[in-house]
Amino acid sequence: MTALSLASIATCCQQLLREFPSQVFVPGNSNYTAIETSYWSLQEAALQPACIVVPQSTQDVSRIVSLNSHHGCPFAVKGNTHAPAAGFANIEHGVTIDMTGLQSLSLNKDHSVIRIGGGANWLHVYAFLDQYSLAVAGGRNGLVGVGGLTLGGGISHYAAREGFTCDNVVKFELVTSSGVLEVDKSHELFRALKGGSNNFGIVTRFDLRTFAQGDLHISTSTNNISYFADVAKQFSKITDAKNFDPYTSLVTSVLLSGGSWSIGNSAVYTRPVENPIVFRDLLAIPSTKNSSSFQRPYIFANETNTPPLNWLFLTGTYGVSSELMVRMFNILNESLYNFDSGSGLAVWSLTFEPLPTKITNFGRGSNSLGVDENNSFNTTRNKAITDLARKIGTQFNTAADSMGLLRRFQYLNYADTSQHPIASYGPENVARLKAASRKYDHNGVFQKLVPGGFKLPW
Incomplete structure (x- = not known):
């Protein structure tokens, strides 16, 4: 960053302090520190803006944008900090606009x-x-x-x-x-x-x-990795059903943590129906742990926040195939077999989520996503891990392409900085x-x- 741009940023922060004296925080201030430590990812928290401003109204936001634009000050917009990549919601030396003052x-x-x-x-x-x-x-x-x-x-x-x-x-x-x-x-x-x-x-x-909306029915199960082919078959059966049940929400993951693999299923039915038929065959697969309950939506959504970590997401969209799911797991497993993550502990997750046409048909022609008939995934950490994760993502796409199952769409909220989700629209x-x-x-x-x-x- 040039001396001229640093001078412009200093000017922006000084003027913001004059206009919003109780809403602008600089390094060393306790509010600045609290905001910096609130980030979900360590990559974001590592960036140090010259100042942070917390608008309290639309008019505040408009004035802040106008001031930054006039002086040519780079800025970032921060919401609730769940962007994983550095710079998505914070900025080095610039102005971070913290939107959490607008919660009406x-x-x-x-x-x-x-x-x-x-x-x-x-x-x-x-x-x-x-x-x-x-x-x-x-x-x-x-x-x-x-x-x-x-x-x-x-x-x-x-x-x-x-x-x-x-x-x-x-x-x-x-x-x-x-x-x-x-x-x-x-x-x-x-x-x-x-x-x-x-x-x-x-x-x-x-x-x-x-x-x-009333209660949700929540079922969770954990399977031994030896059952992954069975889980993939049931996941594909649910996803590819001719009449996809619109009350279905399913996330299936394979997780490598502490040197061992496990399978996790989160099966949510958005009507208060006990033991929904759509999930019965999936949940009948032998499990090491399982639970079932009715919950209010806001109770279920109140997840315990994870401590700040280094995160890496990658995303892809594929046609429905249990064979492809197994191939993807095998690619991941073989890639990690002799991989040394160094002094840090890496947790790897491959997550599958249905994206049936029932979802994509709602916004066809009225949003910018450009989705057709699709299906999704993601991952996690340092340069060696980042390089390997991107290599694995390429291998996933190659495998899917060879089966005629690779789709163009990349979901922006799960994408890595090496990907181009908007171009995929x-x-x-x-x-x-x-x-x-x-x-x-x-x-x-x-x-x-x-x-x-x-x-x-x-």
């Missing part, structure tokens, strides 16, 4: 729409809606932020019923480089924001459709996103001054 929640008159402040997390939302026996198609982990998840698409337990989280937004309040916009279905940015991430502005309010969607950026951010503020996240491919 309210319902419209008939309770069909909830208005959510851009800095809220999903647990805030679910706890608020529970008193009305309502829910929204939001994140599965309540500690994840509303903003980042929604703008990247958003997968929920209700996806097969309601589509991606972004498909449930009826209006965005958006701060652009030139002012504040109300963006609904009549506005061309409405589609761009559904998958376009942080490329157009800062969303200060999300208005989402609500729906009636397809040329028509990318062209539409670029045109919207040129029109509403014609000086490229959110392309040039906000370096973090996945930028539009130029």
Whole structure:
């Protein structure tokens, strides 16, 4: 960073301190330290912004963006810190805008729409809606932020019923480089924001459709790795069913920890039905541990936060095949057999999630994701681990391609920095996103001054 740019950043922080004296924090301040240590990933926490500003209103956000734009100060937008990669929600030497001061929640008159402040997390939302026996198609982990998840698409337990989280937004309040916009279905940015991430502005309010929701039925099971072929067969059977059960939410993972593999299944049914038929054959596979219960959505989403760690995610989308799932596990297992992670302990996870057309059909033609018929995965840590993980991801794709099962779509919220999720939306969607950026951010503020996240491919 040049002396000139450092001087500009110092000017920005000084002016922000003058205008927002109780909302701006610099290194050495206890609030600055608390915000820095709140990050989910150590990669993000390692970055040291010149100052952190915590806006309390849309007008604050607009003024901060205007000031940074005027002085050419690089900045980052922080929600609830669940981005794994360095720079997605924090910045070295620049200005970090911490959105957690905007957490207001309210319902419209008939309770069909909830208005959510851009800095809220999903647990805030679910706890608020529970008193009305309502829910929204939001994140599965309540500690994840509303903003980042929604703008990247958003997968929920209700996806097969309601589509991606972004498909449930009826209006965005958006701060652009030139002012504040109300963006609904009549506005061309409405589609761009559904998958376009942080490329157009800062969303200060999300208005989402609500729906009636009672208890969830939760089943979990742990299997010995010797049963993986059986688990893969049942996972594929559920995912590839001609009439996919829309109340189904399933996550199946293989986990390597402490030198041994295990299989974990989280089978959620979004109606209060005991022992749902859809999961019976999967859960009948011999298990070392299992549980079953009914839970309120906000209770289930209240997960214990993990301590700050180094994280690496990679994502891919594939056709449904138990054979491919087994091949992927074998690739991972063989790649790790003689791998030495060094002094740090690495935990590896290969996670499968259904992405049936029931989900993708909701937003076809009205979001930017460009998904067709698909199916997903992810992973974890230091340079040797990062290099190996990316190599394994390439091998997964090669195996899938050889079987005619490789799909274009890369889910942005699970993607690694080496991947190009926005490009995976397809040329028509990318062209539409670029045109919207040129029109509403014609000086490229959110392309040039906000370096973090996945930028539009130029």
